[in-house]
Amino acid sequence: MFEVRNLSVSIEGVLKLNDINLKVKPGELHVIMGPNGSGKTTLAMSLMGHPRYKIVNGDIILNGENIKELPMYERTRKGLFMSFQHPVEIDSLRYLTFLLEVLKKNGKNPDIDWIKRVFEKMGLSEEFLNRNVNAGFSGGEKKRAELAQMLLLSPKYAILDEPDTGVDVDSMKFIAGAINEALSRGTGIVLITHYARILNEIGKGFYVHILAGGEIKAEGGPELAEKIEKQGFGE
Amino acid sequence: MESIARKLGEMRGEPDWLIELRVEAEKHLKSAPFPAEIRPLELATYDPLGKGDVELPEIKSLDDIPENIRNMLIKMGVPEYEWQKVLGLIQVDTSSQVTSFKEYFEKQGVVVLSLLDAVKKFDWLRDYAFKLMPYKTNKFAAYHTAYWNGGIFMWIKKGANIAYPLHTYFLITEGALAQADHALIIADEGAHATFIEGCTAPPLVRFSAHIGATEVYVKKGAKVKGVVLQNWPEYVNTRPYTNVQVEEDGEIEVAVAILGTGKSAGRYEEVHLKGKGAKATIHSISFVKNNEYLDDVIKIYLEAENTYGLIQTKGVIRDEGTSNSYTHIESGKNACHSKGHIECSGILLNSGAKHTTYPGVKSISPSSELTHEAYVGRISEESLTYLMARGLSEEDALALLVKGYIEPVTRHIPFEYLKEINRIAELVAKGGF
Ligand SMILES: Nc1ncnc2c1ncn2[C@@H]1O[C@H](COP(=O)(O)OP(=O)(O)OP(=O)(O)O)[C@@H](O)[C@H]1O
Ligand SMILES: [Mg+2]
Numbered sequence: 001m002f003e004v005r006n007l008s009v010s011i012e013g014v015l016k017l018n019d020i021n022l023k024v025k026p027g028e029l030h031v032i033m034g035p036n037g038s039g040k041t042t043l044a045m046s047l048m049g050h051p052r053y054k055i056v057n058g059d060i061i062l063n064g065e066n067i068k069e070l071p072m073y074e075r076t077r078k079g080l081f082m083s084f085q086h087p088v089e090i091d092s093l094r095y096l097t098f099l100l101e102v103l104k105k106n107g108k109n110p111d112i113d114w115i116k117r118v119f120e121k122m123g124l125s126e127e128f129l130n131r132n133v134n135a136g137f138s139g140g141e142k143k144r145a146e147l148a149q150m151l152l153l154s155p156k157y158a159i160l161d162e163p164d165t166g167v168d169v170d171s172m173k174f175i176a177g178a179i180n181e182a183l184s185r186g187t188g189i190v191l192i193t194h195y196a197r198i199l200n201e202i203g204k205g206f207y208v209h210i211l212a213g214g215e216i217k218a219e220g221g222p223e224l225a226e227k228i229e230k231q232g233f234g235e
Numbered sequence: 236m237e238s239i240a241r242k243l244g245e246m247r248g249e250p251d252w253l254i255e256l257r258v259e260a261e262k263h264l265k266s267a268p269f270p271a272e273i274r275p276l277e278l279a280t281y282d283p284l285g286k287g288d289v290e291l292p293e294i295k296s297l298d299d300i301p302e303n304i305r306n307m308l309i310k311m312g313v314p315e316y317e318w319q320k321v322l323g324l325i326q327v328d329t330s331s332q333v334t335s336f337k338e339y340f341e342k343q344g345v346v347v348l349s350l351l352d353a354v355k356k357f358d359w360l361r362d363y364a365f366k367l368m369p370y371k372t373n374k375f376a377a378y379h380t381a382y383w384n385g386g387i388f389m390w391i392k393k394g395a396n397i398a399y400p401l402h403t404y405f406l407i408t409e410g411a412l413a414q415a416d417h418a419l420i421i422a423d424e425g426a427h428a429t430f431i432e433g434c435t436a437p438p439l440v441r442f443s444a445h446i447g448a449t450e451v452y453v454k455k456g457a458k459v460k461g462v463v464l465q466n467w468p469e470y471v472n473t474r475p476y477t478n479v480q481v482e483e484d485g486e487i488e489v490a491v492a493i494l495g496t497g498k499s500a501g502r503y504e505e506v507h508l509k510g511k512g513a514k515a516t517i518h519s520i521s522f523v524k525n526n527e528y529l530d531d532v533i534k535i536y537l538e539a540e541n542t543y544g545l546i547q548t549k550g551v552i553r554d555e556g557t558s559n560s561y562t563h564i565e566s567g568k569n570a571c572h573s574k575g576h577i578e579c580s581g582i583l584l585n586s587g588a589k590h591t592t593y594p595g596v597k598s599i600s601p602s603s604e605l606t607h608e609a610y611v612g613r614i615s616e617e618s619l620t621y622l623m624a625r626g627l628s629e630e631d632a633l634a635l636l637v638k639g640y641i642e643p644v645t646r647h648i649p650f651e652y653l654k655e656i657n658r659i660a661e662l663v664a665k666g667g668f
Contacts, residue, residue, distance in 0.1 A: 048624055050620065050624075071623070071628075072620070072623045072624050073623045073624075073625075073626050073627055073629075073631075076623075076624060076625060076626035077626050084621070084624075087621070088615075088617045088618055088620075088621045090618045090621070090636070090639070092636070092639045092642075093618075093635065093636060093639030093640075097635075097638075097639060097642070098622075098625075098635070098639075101627065101631075101635050102622075102625045102626055102627070105627050105631065106625075106626045132639075133621075149625070153626075
């Protein structure tokens with residue numbers, strides 16, 4: 001289980017998240033929705049261990065181990081994954097070189113054919129592997145490549161920060177497909193999104209948590225997401 | 236005053252024209268200027284007839300290697316067969332391996348001789364040797380011409396196509412680690428060959444200054460590829476000089492990897508494209524770390540129509556390292572439809588490191604196209620974070636970014652060296668050098 005207990009986080013001394021609690025079991029999908037600036041990315045980054053986000057209180061438990069002091073790369077190696085809302089462009093590193101190194105460092109077999117197959121499954125031709133990491137990728141291509149990485153790493157838990165923002169209908173199918181595949185493999189997923197649209201493509205039940213002003217304000221099932229889609233965050 | 240240059244030439248039994256050239260250069264030495272781009276060096280302190288100014292333990296076999304040097308070689312992953320070369324253990328002509336190499340090459344149309352034997356044997360070499368580096372050019376050229384000792388002559392005969400790379404270091408027959416070694420390479424019409432000079436480990440040398448020179452003639456339709464690997468020990472100042480002349484439809488491709496500059500390095504390389512359709516591409520990477528200092532000068536002169544020149548340099552600088560990259564492509568009045576491009580860049584791994592680029596193009600031919608781009612950057616925090624979120628430690632992330640950055644150059648370097656070069660890139664990135 002992946003558990004967030006009473007987590008409070010500050011950025012440069014300003015409190016951005018207050019007393020967040022979350023429990024994710026293998027194969028479960030937890031959706032986080034909330035207005036811009038409500039702290040969703042902050043939550044994702046804090047769980048991942050980005051040094052800029054300071055945990056002032058609470059714990060992060062991955063399968064019984066408190067990982068809140070661990071550096072990012074160790075959390076990844078223990079099976080936590082995050083797809084970025086804005087993946088960085090690295091214009092002097094080939095995607096394939098990068099992936100081979102990432103797989104090696106995470107104890108996976110760096111098999112080029114397998115990488116190609118996963119990319120293809122995400123609608124990305126081989127050519128993307130020869131380009132530099134995200135350099136000149138369109139918004140949708142970046143997000144698909146992020147999820148291709150998730151499929152390659154097959155993490156225990158994945159935090160996906162707006163994988164569906166700015167993507168077209170076709171891209172959306174690839175992304176939903178990757179989420180469904182990961183869920184069926186038993187990956188527990190925290191999905192940050194603004195749209196109920198992607199949730200219609202998910203083939204199973206899920207939980208919804210509403211984050212506003214750095215706090216969880218409401219929790220429920222799919223019906224909550226629909227309500228938000230119709231009425232906004234209103235109250 | 237007795238001429239040391241004359242004494243040196245006579246001692247070695249050189250032909251008169253060469254001795255006279257030495258003496259002329261020696262006369263010129265005092266007044267000759269230092270080259271503009273390269274850090275001067277006090278040359279008066281070296282005795283061209285002496286055994287060197289660096290105290291080193293006597294090393295007769297691999298068993299005598301001092302512990303620290305052994306550790307260094309292991310850390311760098313240098314294969315053991317290169318150790319002998321690094322330590323200067325390959326001696327004058329006695330290695331049977333060298334002899335059999337030579338016989339083998341001779342059959343394929345390659346003549347390999349010590350430069351001394353070559354100038355004695357082939358009188359026509361007076362039209363080649365030292366012609367591409369007039370001693371009047373500067374003080375280093377004058378010093379080198381006056382006091383050169385040891386070196387190699389390689390002649391790829393007409394039409395010969397040599398599939399294996401020729402290791403100038405392995406084949407050198409006299410004074411492999413001399414203070415001023417001279418290499419003369421002639422690729423005759425239509426010949427194809429690859430040369431590898433140097434190796435990835437720092438050689439143990441007994442002079443703290445090295446003023447080597449290389450002259451390369453690429454004749455009509457010949458193709459020459461050169462791989463230069465330099466890694467000098469921290470007590471050495473080097474001023475290597477290379478001059479290449481390319482005739483019609485000839486091609487030269489050079490990949491340079493400067494893995495350690497020693498105390499200071501001033502590399503000067505000049506290519507003249509004399510014949511129609513001649514081509515030159517030069518790729519260079521340099522690692523400058525600790526207190527090292529590098530002046531890297533690369534110039535291509537387009538002197539005939541349809542010639543093409545490309546210079547790509549990449550520097551990785553850390554600690555208090557200083558790197559200056561001077562690149563220049565110039566097209567002359569006959570160089571119609573010639574093209575040239577310079578791309579030079581550097582990345583700084585910390586705030587004490589310095590890198591300056593001086594790219595320049597000059598054209599007096601209206602139909603020639605010369606372009607250049609340059610930048611100096613840092614590894615971005617965001618890229619590091621991204622890689623760390625993918626399971627790489629900060630050190631590994633930095634090493635990967637450095638390897639990715641130099642990849643456009645390393646792809647021109649033979650596979651057998653790539654592993655070592657990448658290992659050095661990693662050591663530099665991690666600061667463990
Ligand atoms: N590095 C930073 N320095 C200062 N403030 C920051 C920093 N990063 C985020 N913030 C602030 O923290 C708040 C939460 O930001 P966060 O990125 O978590 O929002 P979000 O919920 O992901 O929004 P969106 O839906 O727009 O992606 C915002 O007010 C933002 O401006
Ligand atoms: Mg966000």
